[in-house]
Amino acid sequence: MKKFFIIFGVFASLVLLVSCTGKKKVTAKFADDLVWNEQKGEYEFEKGAELTLWTDNEAFAEKVIALWKAKYPDVPLKWENVGSVDVAEKLKLDGPAGLGGDVFFIPHNSIVDLREAGLLFEFHDRDAQYIKNIMLESSYTVTLYNGKMYAAPSSVENIALLYNKQILEFLPACETTHPNGQDAENLLQQVEGEKIYLEDLLQCVANRGNKLPNDIPYAADRFEDVTNGVISEAENKHTLLAWQLYDAYHNYPFLTKYGYRVFGPTNNDPTKFNITDDAVKRSIADFTGTWYGNKDGSQLFPGLAKIDDMGWDQSVARFQKGQVAMTFSGPWAIGDIINNYFPKWLEEGKMGVTENTKLYDIFGVTAIPKFNNNVNPTTFSGVQVTGMNIYTDYPNAAMNLIRFLVSDEIMREVYLTLGKIPAVADSSKIPGLKDDPISQGFLEQSEFSHAMPVIQEGNYMWDPLRDVWTYIFNEKMTIEQAQQKSASDYQKKLEDAGRN
């Protein structure tokens, strides 16, 4: 009987304890409740504020924490490893439960997702103005919706033409109608000096069967099977130019020759998907020319059975190993080379790499060559942004953290530690950026980059944009048929997703 009462008593007191803790004091609901301290130029920290940062790079996080501690020693900051693409889904569940990070890094196309779900804190005009003054315009336009800012830009990235200097130097110049391209000695001068048109480059690659000649420098270092100085058939496939074909993001530039922009000139008008435009048709026709073909026989990709076959492993990974001469990719491809392949080559004495060789002696980055109507191809740019959780307990402290993350010292770390291009308007503030040819190459193309759409329909455009190419290559449709089918796919997706 005594045991019984004890158990009962414990149960009762537990329940009472739980219900008595009550709700935490809530300090701010919306931007109006932030408390600004004009003298210090920051927000008033809440008492006992503690912050959590969600990011996915350990070295960067440690640096941020160290710098934050130096500036605000009273406010503990810790970080959790959450991949930036995973934050959206995680936050939808953790946020309302009170477990979400206060500030997090996300790619800018997650902004639309989280904003629609109502999880992003709307910035005060004061902060929005501050950010607009110091950041690149193309980077902060994606964070705006109806004139209000929902996130702060951190770094920008876009794709460009990556090329292997050692190989290109060896290859003879291509025929081109470009006025300056006639007197180039080799392909490297044409590509680096922007003396060749994109169509001519492709035609040239197609004429050469998209293969490397057997006597390129360091052939034995590049390929596994080089017998008698002859590179094996199996490996010498599509080695002049290869990129991720089964991907809308990488193939978007080739639709833009005559001015097509998905969702209108601002990339944010849901009524203007317009894949059936004449501009698109002519652009594809010029780009595919006589050389793109279809699965029955392509001059550009001889032996390619289906577009799906050419993925990362077959194109960019081979470029990183030095097997492919040119590819269209982004800064992420370079990171791997720095971490994996370059040290290995140095160690094993391959590719002529010595102590003094720099990365940019072997690899180069430049803007994608112009079309033959002197128009630069438009690529998508991606912006990494930092957002604030609307379920945070310390909005003032979190806002200060966001302001801190866009400050100069952190932007410098973004470049030095993360290797990404900071989104600052004035890149001379970042030491080393001006002298880095690889980053400069990406920056060249970034002038012609538009941010990915930040509307809900942006999630549904990828498959139709990719399928235009699949229908042409795999299903052997004509360009118009492919366009029509893509447009109807897009409509079906919208209906099914709940847009009525």
Next chain:
Amino acid sequence: MLRHLYVLILIKHIWSDVNMHSVNKHKKWWQKIIGDKMTLSGALSFFIMGLGQFRNRQIAKGLFFFGIQFIYVLFEIMTSSLVSEVIPGQPKAWGYGFFRKGLWGIYTLGESTGGRFRDNSTMLMIEGLIAIMLLLVYLFFWIYNIKDANNIHLRYLETGQRQTSKEFLDELFEKSFAYVIIGPALILLMLISIMPILFGLLIAFTNYDAYHLTPANLLDWVGFENFKKLFTYTRWKNTFIGVTLWTVSWATLATFTTFFGGLFLAIIVNNKYVAFKRFWRTILIIPWAIPGMISLLVFSNFFNQTYGPLNQMLGKSIPWLNEPMHARATLLIVNFWLGVPYFMMLMSGLLTSFDKTLYEAAKVDGATNTQIFWRITFPILFTQVLPLLVMSFAHNFNNFGAVFFLTNGGPRNINYEYAGHTDLLISWIYKMTVDFKMYNMASVMSFVIFLIIGTISVFNFSRTKAFKEEF
């Protein structure tokens, strides 16, 4: 006066006597729940739990039941606006106690939006489910309280004896020990396991999709709208039927190929003429030892039509993963490679446990090897392995990894809604939720999968010996 009273008591005794003779079989349904007859004790317990027990002179039990009611009411009051903090301007319903808010929430799914300080439909649904579950527990105790009050009182009328609380407790621990011990675990299970499942099921009856994300939007109950969509819209219907047919045939084929493959290998390795048995077994189990995800990713490159080493070795261009039928065959082959070691080890173990005398007797009778296999080995093996086969079927039915990492749903099917030729129901659901955020349709699909697998599993287990012996 006294004579009248005496007659009344006599009648009452006869009445209860008669009632006691009407054995359990003739009890009405309500009698089974609240006891043979509603007595004053029961009526008292109806309103305040434990009062009836006090009347029955069972103080401790009365306190127990009263305590439960007290806790629930206290909880409700402490979480309501009478005691808890109130945020100025909050919706009226936020001031209700936990249970009332839960019921309100699950009925209306919220009435105002605004992020943190307004209604969040999914949170309301979860809290509502928890409230309902706790109320069910309360209901159980309440009914038990009434029944107990009635029964004890009737027993007193019959036997004139009153059982003390202690004696009652002893009797309870003796007769229904199992139920008492499992009780707390059951409650916990209900909150941790069953509540999420019900939540997932309830989503199927709402309009939770990409254009209705919480907390910026409120959800609405749409009834059977989604089910109707799945079964009547032509595109959805075709996709659903196609994918289901493939899933069922895939599960059957995968299970049987791996089973017979494993059996075959086990018999060969077990044969008395084979040397270095351990060596062969070690090699054959390696596919199972390597993480499946990695093997599958490597295989997807291996079978690449243009660049894959296999096509280069063969010198042909076979569309292993690019044509529908080829992709399905390749998937089965790769799954065979991955799954055979499991069955091989299983069969090896079973085979070695066989009674050797059977074989000797068969040999004496002049049976050939084939006859021995099909008439002795196989039948015994099969009955023992059948439950495992069914479990393997269920596992393959939901074998997300194999499909996702090898083909990602396989060659595209233009006629399907977001599904490819090798998509299973489960990978189709994954695409719908992660890529397109169609949570409500995915929930409908999950429910269908649950029905199929659940039926098979229940059918299977009800036929196993263990189940039959128990019941």
